Amino acid sequence: xxxxxxxxxxxxxxxxxxxxxxxxxxxxxxxxxxxxxxxxxxxxxxxxxxxxxxxxxxxxxxxxxxxxxxxxxxxxxxxxxxxxxxxxxxxxxxxxxxxxxxxxxxxxxxxxxxxxxxxxxxxxxxxxxxxxxxxxxxxxxxxxxxxxxxxxxxxxxxxxxxxxxxxxxxxxxxxxxxxxxxxxxxxxxxxxxxxxxxxxxxxxxxxxxxxxxxxxxxxxxxxxxxxxxxxxxxxxxxxxxxxxxxxxxxxxxxxxxxxxxxxxxxxxxxxxxxxxxxxxxxxxxxxxxxxxxxxxxxxxxxxxxxxxxxxxxxxxxxxxxxxxxxxxxxxxxxxxxxxxxxxxxxxxxxxxxxxxxxxxxxxxxxxxxxxxxxxxxxxxxxxxxxxxxxxxxxxxxxxxxxxxxxxxxxxxxxxxxxxxxxx
Numbered sequence: 252x253x254x255x256x257x258x259x260x261x262x263x264x265x266x267x268x269x270x271x272x273x274x275x276x277x278x279x280x281x282x283x284x285x286x287x288x289x290x291x292x293x294x295x296x297x298x299x300x301x302x303x304x305x306x307x308x309x310x311x312x313x314x315x316x317x318x319x320x321x322x323x324x325x326x327x328x329x330x331x332x333x334x335x336x337x338x339x340x341x342x343x344x345x346x347x348x349x350x351x352x353x354x355x356x357x358x359x360x361x362x363x364x365x366x367x368x369x370x371x372x373x374x375x376x377x378x379x380x381x382x383x384x385x386x387x388x389x390x391x392x393x394x395x396x397x398x399x400x401x402x403x404x405x406x407x408x409x410x411x412x413x414x415x416x417x418x419x420x421x422x423x424x425x426x427x428x429x430x431x432x433x434x435x436x437x438x439x440x441x442x443x444x445x446x447x448x449x450x451x452x453x454x455x456x457x458x459x460x461x462x463x464x465x466x467x468x469x470x471x472x473x474x475x476x477x478x479x480x481x482x483x484x485x486x487x488x489x490x491x492x493x494x495x496x497x498x499x500x501x502x503x504x505x506x507x508x509x510x511x512x513x514x515x516x517x518x519x520x521x522x523x524x525x526x527x528x529x530x531x532x533x534x535x536x537x538x539x540x541x542x543x544x545x546x547x548x549x550x551x552x553x554x555x556x557x558x559x560x561x562x563x564x565x566x567x568x569x570x571x572x573x574x575x576x577x578x579x580x581x582x583x584x585x586x587x588x589x590x591x592x593x594x595x596x597x598x599x600x601x602x603x604x605x606x607x608x609x610x611x612x613x614x615x616x617x618x619x620x621x622x623x624x625x626x627x628x629x630x631x632x633x634x635x636x637x638x639x640x641x642x643x644x645x646x647x648x649x650x651x652x653x654x655x656x657x658x659x660x661x662x663x664x665x666x667x668x669x670x671x672x673x674x
Contacts, residue, residue: 256311257309257310257311257316257351257352257355258309258310258311259307259308259309259310259355259356259358259359260307260308260310261303261304261306261307261308262303262306262307262308262315262318263303267306267308267315268292268295268296268306269288269292270315271306271308271315271318271340271342272288272289272291272292272295273285273288274315274317274318274342274343274344275288275291275340275342276288276291277345278342278343278345279342290451290453291340293451294451295320297447297450297451298322298447299441299443299444299447300322300323300324302323304363305320305321305322305323306318306320307319307320307321307356307359307360307363309343309352309355309356309359311347315344316343316344316346316347316352317341317342317343317344317347317352317353317355317356318340318341318342318356319338319339319340319341319342319356319360320338320339320340321336321337321338321360321363321372322336322337322338322339322674323335323336323337323367323369324337324438324439325438325439326370326371326373326435326436326437326438327432327434327435327436327437327438327439328435328571328574328632329433329435329573329574329577329578329665330573330574330576330577331570331571331572331573331574332439332570333370333371333567333570333571334367334368334369334370334371334562334566334570335369335370335371335372335373335438335562336360336363336364336367336369336371336372336373336562337373337374337674338360338372338373338374339374339375339674341353341356341374353380354383354384357381357383357384358384360372360384361384361385361560361562364562364563365562365563367563368562368563368566369562369563369566370561370562370563370566370567370570370571371559371560371561371562371567372386372559372560372561372562373389373557373558373559374386374557374558374559375556375557375558375673375674376552376554376555376556376557376558377555378552378554378555379554379555380554381554381558382554382558382626384560385560385561385625385626386558386559386560386626387558387559387560387626387627387629387630388552388553388554388556388557388558388630388635389557389558389559389629389630389633389635389666390436390556390557390633390635390666390667390668391549391550391551391552391556391557391635392516392550392556392557392668393516393518393519393547393548393549393550394514394515394516394547394548394550395514395515395516395517395519395524395527395545395546395547395548396512396513396514396515396545396546396547396548397497397512397513397514397515397527397531397544397545398511398512398531398533398542398543398544398545399501399504399509399510399511399512399513400511400533401531401532401533401544402494402497402498402500402501402513402531403498403501403502404532404533404534405494405498405530405531407494407498408461408491408492408494408495408498409463409464409491409495410461410462410463410464410469410470410491410492410494410495411461411462411495412459412460412461412462412495412496412499413459413460413462414457414458414459414460415449415458415459415460415471416449417446417449417450419449419458419460419468420442420445420446420449421442421445422460422467422468423445423449423458423460423468423471424440424441424442424444424445425468426468426469426470426471426486426487426488427440427445427486427669427671428440429486429488430486430487430488430521430522430523431486431667431669434518434665434666434667434668434669435633435634435665435666435667436557436633436666436667436668436669436672437667437668437669437672438672440672448671452473454476455475455476455477456473456474456475456476456483457473457474457475457476458471458472458473458474459471459472459474459496459499461487461491461492461495461496461499463491463492469487469488469489469491469492470485470486470487470488470489470492470493470495470496471484471485471486471487471496472484472485472486472496472497472499472500473485473670473671474500474503479503479504480510480512480513480514481513481514481515481516482496482500482513482514482515482516482517483516483670483671484516484517484669484670484671485497485515485517485523486523487522487523487526490526490530493523493526493527494530497513497515497527500513501513512546516670518667519547519549521667524545524547527544527545528544528545531544531545532544557668559629559633560625560626560629561594561597561625561628561629564594564597564599568599568610569610571632572608572610575601575608575660576607576608578659578660578662579603579607579608579659579660580607581659582659585603585604585605586603586652586653586655586656587603587604587605588603588618588619588652588653588656589601589602589603589615589617589618589619590603590618590619590620590621590653590656590657591614591615591618591619591620591621592621592623592628593620593621593622593623594623594624594625594628595623595624595625597625598612599611599612600612600613600614600615600618601660602615603656608660619649619650619653621642621647621649621657622645622647623641623645627641627645631661632661633665633666634661634662634663634664634665634666635663635666636663637658637661637663638654638657638658638661638663639654639658642654642657
C-alpha cells in the first residue's frame with residue numbers, strides 16, 4: 252500500500268462516524284466497550300459548533316482505516332481572536348499502522364486549514380511525530396505541589412463548598428472568564444460550550460464550587476476521582492475561595508495512602524499560586540531546617556506536548572494585528588521603522604510608527620529583515636521562546652531598537668491552556 256492509494260475525506264454517514272468512534276475507543280482505552288464508543292459519538296455530535304466536515308476519515312478500498320476530528324474554536328491572544336483547528340482523536344486501524352495513514356491525515360489537515368481559512372492548527376502530540384508536518388512546541392504545562400499539612404493547619408475558610416451541577420454552568424463560565432481569558436491559549440467559550448463540558452466530564456471528573464456568605468459562587472476546582480491527589484484546574488476570585496477549595500480537597504483522604512503533597516495544575520504566576528505562597532506555612536522545625544510549602548514543577552515534552560503550526564497565513568496575520576497594535580500602544584517611546592519577516596516561504600511587512608502598526612505584503616527598501624522558520628514564528632507568537640533567543644540561535648543580528656520592538660510585539664511567557672480547554 253502507498254499513500255496514493257489512500258482516500259481522505261469527510262466521514263459522510265452515521266455508520267462511518269460510528270466506526271471511527273469505535274477505532275478511538277479501541278486505541279485509547281484499555282477496556283473498550285460499545286458504550287464508550289457511543290459516548291464519543293454523542294460528545295462530538297453535540298458540540299455546540301459541530302460541523303459534519305470536521306470528521307475526517309482515511310479509506311482504503313472503501314474501508315475506514317483511520318481518522319481524526321478537527322474542532323473549530325477561537326483562540327485568544329490578548330485582543331486577537333485566532334480561528335483555530337483543534338485536532339484530536341488521531342487514530343489508525345491496528346492492521347494499517349506505519350503505512351502512511353496518519354501522514355495522510357496530517358496533510359489533509361493542512362489542506363483543511365487553507366479551505367476553512369484557519370489561522371492555526373493545534374494538537375496535543377505524541378512523541379516525535381507531528382514535527383514532521385510543521386508542528387512545534389508552544390506550551391509546557393506546570394504543576395504546583397502544596398503541602399497538605401499546611402492547608403489543614405490554616406484556619407478554615409468562611410466559604411462553603413458543594414458539588415457543581417449542570418445548573419451552575421453560567422457562574423462556572425463567569426469564573427473561567429475572569430481567571431483565564433487573559434492568557435494566550437484560552438478559548439472563546441459560550442454558555443452552550445460550558446453546559447456541554449459539564450454534561451460530558453465523565454465519571455472521573457468532579458467539579459466543586461465555593462460560595463461566599465451570600466451564596467455567590469467565588470471559585471471552582473476540577474478534581475480527579477482516579478488520581479485524588481490531583482486538581483486539574485482551580486479558579487478563584489479571592490483567598491477565601493482558594494482556601495475553601497484546597498481544604499475541601501485536602502480533607503477527602505482517609506488515613507490510608509494520604510499524600511504528603513497535593514498537585515495543582517495552575518499557572519505559576521497566577522493569583523491562586525501567589526495566594527498559596529503568600530499565606531500558607533508549616534510549624535517551624537525545631538532544628539531550624541527549611542521546609543517547602545509550595546513547590547513548582549515544569550513539565551517539558553519535546554515534540555510531544557501542546558504543539559501548533561500556521562494554518563492560513565493571511566488569516567493568522569490579520570487576526571493577530573489587533574494584539575500587535577495593543578502592545579505598540581503601551582510602548583512609551585515608539586520606534587519608527589519597517590521590519591520585513593520572512594517566514595519559510597511566506598513574507599510580510601510590519602510598518603511601525605507613532606500612530607501604530609500596519610501590515611502589508613510590500614517590500615520596502617531598507618527594511619530590517621528577520622528570517623524565521625514557521626516553527627520559530629509559532630514559538631515567537633505564543634511567547635514560548637523570546638525573540639532574543641530565536642535570533643541568537645539563527646545567528647541573526649538586529650539593531651537595538653529593532654530588538655526592543657520585537658520584544659514589545661512578541662512578549663514571552665504568556666500562554667496557559669487550562670485543562671478544561673484540552674482536546
